[in-house]
Amino acid sequence: MNRPDLLDGLAHATAERRQQGLYRQLAAVQRAAPGRAVIDGRQYLLFASNDYLGLAHHPLLIRRLRDAAEQGVGAGAAHLVSGHHREHARLEAMLAEWTGRERALLFSSGIMANLGVMQALLDRPGTRQASLCVQDKLNHASLIDGARASGATLRRYPHGDVAAAARQLESAPEAPALLATDGVFSMDGDLAPLPELAALCERQGATLMVDDAHGLGVLGPEGGGSLAAAGLSQAQAPVLMGTLGKALGTAGAFVAGSAALIDGLVQFARSFIYTTALPPALASATCTAIELVRQESWRREHLAALIARFRHGAAQLDLPLMDSPTPIQPLRLGSSHAVLEASQMLRDTGFLVGAIRPPTVPAGQARLRITLSAAHQPDDVDRLLDALARIPHPSDTCAN
Incomplete structure (x- = not known):
């Protein structure tokens, strides 16, 4: 059989990338x-x-991580089995209160959080019409990959162009729709026009999701992030994703929103259900990081x-x-x-x-x-x- 070899193909693509300076x-x-x-x-x-914020080497975080690790390092299981520890619950409650949301749910990384949200919200087996996902062209790769993996119709608008986003939503007026955007764009450093996008979603009956990986801790009152800086409530921006490994100096991610959103993610977000929970000691250190971010x-x-x-x-x-x-x-x-x-x-x-x-x-x-x-x-x-x-x-x- 003369089937092309996958590893040979990968090696050829790698060699091309090297030649191109990539x-x-x-x-x-x-x-x-x-x-x-x-x-x-x-x-x-x-x-x-x-x-x-220079917290990754903060002595208080290091000490809290070390002390908490005395009780064990790994969580031992997925959250829904026996891996959801008291420190996880405490961190979720702190994240919800800090961001002004009803509840929060921990994920092992930002990529896993975005994949889980997209799959849970957009994958609608048995429905007559596919969901629509509208995204800024400069969104993080995990938002784009999440939409593609969900099977939704993905449409991308020119960077920051609210009018173009409106046209894309209007093109499928009966489809359930999610508009997803970075809060702070990771490679350009600029801000999404969040108030305008929130108003657009309200007019169109779409759900707004904000990936605030690079805004959380840096922007807004008490470092509450780009949504806090824009003054947007949970009703205006129902889905918030944030990461813990940037301004907070630890690792992991979370999704915050309504109780209904979090309940639904627990049931349907496969990247939450089928993976081992973050180490509880890391959750404990992150609680300390949030306190420092808000106070200092x-x-x-x-x-x-x-x-x-x-x-x-x-x-x-x-x-x-x-x-x-x-x-x-x-x-x-x-x-x-x-x-x-x-x-x-x-x-x-x-x-x-x-x-x-x-x-x-x-x-x-x-x-x-x-x-x-x-x-x-x-x-x-x-x-x-x-x-x-x-x-x-x-x-x-x-x-x-």
Whole structure:
């Protein structure tokens, strides 16, 4: 039988990716400190982390995790078997209260949460009409993959274009519809027009879902996220997904909303039902992280000052910085090869900055994804700006 070999096909695709400058590689961090990382014995200033509030190395979180682990490490089972521990329940209650929702449900990761929500809401076997899922084109991959896996009709509107989203909803007026968007877009750092999208969903009878992975802890009163910053209630934004491994400094994810939503997810979200629960000790540490986020507003204030300092310095240097008010500060360089070269130049001078290339971003829009943290100091930002001033960028090319 002359059947094509799947592993050969994968190897060929990998080789093509390497040739195109799109090959991805792992770098093992030996040791980390707030705003720093050590790789192969060398310390770097770290501007490639989502630890926005500098909590991942907080001594109180470390101590709480260690103390809780004395009672056991793993949960031992899925939540619905025997894996739902007291610390899980406490964390869910804290997340619900913090985000102004009736209830919350823990998932092992943001991808698993988005897959579970999409499958539970959109997969409607036996119904006459498929569900409709309308999404921003720059949404996180997990939202797009979740809609595709659910079997719903997926339509994507140009980034931030509320009028285009309206046309897509109007094209199927009788279909049950979900409009899903990032709150903060992970590769551009800008904000979704949440009040306008909420108003659109109310007019159209659609359900609004917000993935707030990069807004939670950073935006809004007490760090309540992009929905809190926009002043949107549970009724206006019925489905909220947030992650715990970014501003909160731990790991995992949750979905928050009405009691009916959470009850339904427990029954039908396969990525919740069929996986082992998060370690209870991690849930305990996350409870402490939420307390710190809500009480220590100075972290957000310090981070906002660093963002303003960086953007001011970048403007003085005429760097092609994208428009972002958040810790995600993308520097668009265009080609994958230019971004790889710039990332390596920064690494040679002691900085770790993410080189983001297609297919994560559209072709021709490769960028350095610079992320700031409350763990940084003003001098760290100034040193980064000095290093960025020495790398080639599109205006240099045009000048030549």
